[in-house]
Amino acid sequence: MADVVDQQALHPTVRDPKLWMVTVKQGKEREMVVCLMQKAVNLHKTGKGSMAIKSAVVQDHLKSYVYVEAEREDHVKKALAG
DSSP states (O other): OTTOOOGGGGSOOTTSOEEEEEEOOTTOHHHHHHHHHHHHHHHHHHTSOOOSEEEEEOOTTSTTEEEEEESSHHHHHHHHOO
16 A cells, blocks of 8 residues: 555645746747756856756647746746746
């Protein structure tokens, strides 16, 4: 019975990060995600810490939007600054 996962445990809780929908120029969705990834790598290499976002995702069928997973809105704004 130890191998069985309770289905209720798979649902999101209030402590989980939220998905924020960010508007970008149409056609620049993938470029935005790659820039966020490069920014995270550069911050890590220089030892300046890390961004407070968990992930960034592009959906091909959703034009002009990028999903960013983070705890708070200001974390997303700080990651997108610059």
